[in-house]
Amino acid sequence: MCTTCGCGGSSDDDRADPGHDAHHAHGEEHDASHPHDHGHTHDHATDPDPESAAARRRLIQVEQDVLGRNNGIAALNRQDFSRRGIVALNFVSSPGSGKTTLLCKTIEALKADAPITVIEGDQRTSYDAERIRSTGIPAFQVNTGKACHLDAAMVRHAIDHLGPTQGSFLFIENVGNLVCPAEFDLGEQARIVILSVTEGDDKPLKYAPIFAASDVLILNKIDLAPYVDFDIPRCIAYARELRPDIEVFKLSSRTGAGLENWIAWLRARVVRQEAPATR
Numbered sequence: 001m002c003t004t005c006g007c008g009g010s011s012d013d014d015r016a017d018p019g020h021d022a023h024h025a026h027g028e029e030h031d032a033s034h035p036h037d038h039g040h041t042h043d044h045a046t047d048p049d050p051e052s053a054a055a056r057r058r059l060i061q062v063e064q065d066v067l068g069r070n071n072g073i074a075a076l077n078r079q080d081f082s083r084r085g086i087v088a089l090n091f092v093s094s095p096g097s098g099k100t101t102l103l104c105k106t107i108e109a110l111k112a113d114a115p116i117t118v119i120e121g122d123q124r125t126s127y128d129a130e131r132i133r134s135t136g137i138p139a140f141q142v143n144t145g146k147a148c149h150l151d152a153a154m155v156r157h158a159i160d161h162l163g164p165t166q167g168s169f170l171f172i173e174n175v176g177n178l179v180c181p182a183e184f185d186l187g188e189q190a191r192i193v194i195l196s197v198t199e200g201d202d203k204p205l206k207y208a209p210i211f212a213a214s215d216v217l218i219l220n221k222i223d224l225a226p227y228v229d230f231d232i233p234r235c236i237a238y239a240r241e242l243r244p245d246i247e248v249f250k251l252s253s254r255t256g257a258g259l260e261n262w263i264a265w266l267r268a269r270v271v272r273q274e275a276p277a278t279r
Contacts (some may be wrong), residue, residue, distance in 0.1 A: 039127035073152035077187025095176030115168035201235035
């Protein structure tokens with residue numbers, strides 16, 4: 001967990017806080033930043049004295065409590081998604097990987113097949129939610145303030161506002177960060193990690209937990225591959241050291257190259273999600 005990053009995330013009680021501000025499909029803004037305890041401290045003590053040891057034990061307990069509460073809400077989200085046939089996908093990446101552009105292109109290619117709603121996570125602004133809404137799709141903006149990830153309570157609050165329909169897609173664009181989102185289950189059916197070729201091909205090794213916890217790796221901006229020092233086979237090999245069954249898509253959100261394989265994967269998930277209801 002982000003014990004030293006200054007993250008001040010949320011608790012499940014915050015959804016009822018009337019002081020929160022939220023940007024959803026009608027432009028209302030939700031600010032998830034608040035002073036509630038989220039298990040993150042600035043205790044950097046390394047001295048092997050009893051007080052330091054006690055502080056570390058308290059920190060571990062708080063982290064366990066936070067993740068336990070989050071996982072409980074994530075389980076409720078997952079049950080709700082399953083019951084309603086909603087394909088919920090959690091998109092994670094570092095800033096600038098092209099997540100929002102990929103989502104916009106994905107929406108344009110897919111919106112005739114099934115209803116789509118989007119949860120946008122950013123520390124500030126509603127720019128990305130506005131880009132999503134320009135495609136004609138409802139989007140709920142969660143501004144996390146100092147928090148560097150979405151959690152299950154934020155997602156539950158957002159879906160209460162969005163009301164995704166039976167057999168729909170719910171795309172969750174997490175805050176740009178390859179560290180903290182690895183710890184927080186949102187109740188999603190799959191986690192999608194996006195890595196652009198303008199980043200290092202050793203990212204899977206440097207940020208192992210997020211790649212190990214992801215079901216899909218999208219290598220984006222492949223149109224730039226001839227101009228950068230990025231070894232695509234080596235990057236994929238690193239990712240599969242951590243998650244042998246990770247599915248990989250190589251594409252360019254800008255040009256559309258390779259997008260058809262990604263869209264086919266999404267369409268297949270709708271078929272599988274709806275199949276139990278047809279028996």
